[in-house]
Amino acid sequence: MTAAAVGIIGAGRMGTALARALTAAGVPTALCTARDSPESTLDHLLRHTRIVLLALPFPVALGLVSGPVGRCGGGRTLIDATNPGFCRDRMVPPGLSGGEIIAAAANGWRTVKAFNTVAADHLAATRIGGSRVTMPVAGPAEAKPAVFELAARLGFDPLDAGGIESSREMEDLAVLMARISTAYGLHGRIGIRIGELDHAPVAVNGQGAATA
Incomplete structure (x- = not known):
């Protein structure tokens, strides 16, 4: 990673937590807020x-x-960490994903869906039973290596x-995980x-039941 490797747009819980985690991992990171210095x-x-990450509510990210x-990406990588399923109103037509809509609008960037399946408050909790938590990454092949590197630097298993169409399942997964988290x-x-x-x-025993 080089200087100013990652820029995060959105200084809410997710953006702030990601900026803190990436900085702690040695990744030069800029966080954009309305109150920041010029x-x-x-x-x-x-x-x-080099890489811009959207840590915003989906409607705000899409409007941006x-x-x-x-149009200003020049082929650089845009990470979409949004979850439209958390919006009060339905924002995405059936058969599409927020990631696909963001990618179509941000046609000057190579859009990758990632970081939407991890909770802001637990970015440091990257292990399950001693193994690294899996972070799905969807998007164009040429943009993925840098995103894989970021995820690995934070301790995840990318x-x-x-392709970006896998955002559909990733966004559904994020909603499912949130529901399970709340229920338990x-x-x-x-x-x-x-x-x-x-x-x-x-x-297989005599009654036809399988036993390990």
Whole structure:
């Protein structure tokens, strides 16, 4: 990573937590807020960071990239961490995802969906049973390596989830995880681990029931 490697737009819980975690991991990070110094304004961030991450409510992010911001990327990487499923009103037509809509609007960028399945308050909790939490990453192949690197620097296990259309399942997954977290009082302490199952021999007893 080089100087001003990552710019985060959005200084709410997720944006602030990501900026803190990335900085602690040694990744030069700029966080854009309305109260920042002139060197950290939105214009400066957009001009001088290699990767820009949207840590905003989906409607705000879409409104932003639907204007000049969406055309100024010059082929750089835009990470969409939004979750339209958390919006009160339905924002995405059936059969589409917020990630696809963001990517279409931000046509000057290479849009990657990532970081939407982790909770802001638990970015440091990156392990399940000793194994790293899986972070699905969807988008164009040429933009993924830098996003994989960021996820790995934070302690996650990045997983190639395919093209940006996989945002549909990733956004549904985020909603499901939030519902489970609420139902079991986990307060966001929830993650997924995707990996190959351990192979164990299976025997069949006399009644036809399988036993490991």
